[in-house]
Amino acid sequence: MLRISKLTDYGTMILVHLAVHQGHLSSANDVATGTRLALPTVQKLLKLLARSPLVRSVRGAEGGYVLAHPPASISAADILDVLEGPLSITECSTAESRCELEDGCPVGGAWQKINRGIRGALGEITLAELAHPPREFPLVDLSGRTGRVRHRLPTG
Amino acid sequence: MLRISKLTDYGTMILVHLAVHQGHLSSANDVATGTRLALPTVQKLLKLLARSPLVRSVRGAEGGYVLAHPPASISAADILDVLEGPLSITECSTAESRCELEDGCPVGGAWQKINRGIRGALGEITLAELAHPPREFPLVDLSGRTGRVRHRLPTG
């Protein structure tokens, strides 16, 4: 199923909400109301996101959360990195993990390449597009190079 | 992490083994030895695979398993379909599932398209290539249309 978790799905909804309300702070409450997700879940996810480079928080009364970067410079890959950890298809493909079956397993390398391809595809999709989907989604045609400019996030 | 389960990984190893030993029957024992996977696990997976269109089994003494189709006509997408069920990234994107958040969730559609893209990419990779990886994996460059012929498996 190649699945992502529900929390990641929710997290994306939250990011979309922040993208739509870019420019001012949204409290966890605002986001919960806007997304119709349960407040505790939203709180949990926002805490998580606030620790990432994607979202910034302001504490205290009148505080809240904002995107740290314009939505157009946040990719689906960035989002998955934050919400699901470094994304890879198999444990083997997480680079440092050592696979004692490696000898009899010529597959590992292949999955890795597949993984890289998928990652590339996800890197092409921006939060701006997720938040504001055009009639026909341009990016998802993986086979046509669009020459689109990708802005990488500062990794710090 | 976009992860596939270990069993799927093992299953792929098993299919690769069958691909390499194409032409004659391999018993579960043979496969377990060849792949260095635990026998019970191999048995379980072979049973599963034998119910799919990918693998055929012969019962009784001297029985065993063979691929039902040439490795070049089995894609990574076919494999994932069998081992992980219909692959999709979110529950929402499994088509029939109704999402009560749909109103506040413009994201769903986007994930679906992403999903379709990934699926397309996986459809381009064949078991033959997994079993016998060329120096540089040609297929995984998702951005270049190769015009490769894809043979679909009979769905029955």
Place this chain on the structure above:
DNA sequence: CCCATACTGGACTAACATAGTCCCATATAG
């Protein structure tokens, strides 16, 4: 100064999925 509003950090639980094993029934070659 005090209090209401929010974020921060982490503990905790219930539900579910996964990995792995085992047992018994059935088929077939010799």
Place this chain on the structure above:
DNA sequence: CTATATGGGACTATGTTAGTCCAGTATGGG
């Protein structure tokens, strides 16, 4: 008839996920 296989499924331990809750800390406003 027996040894070798697959077929079907039950079963369990373990881990992950989703979801909730609580105590701590920062801050704006009265």
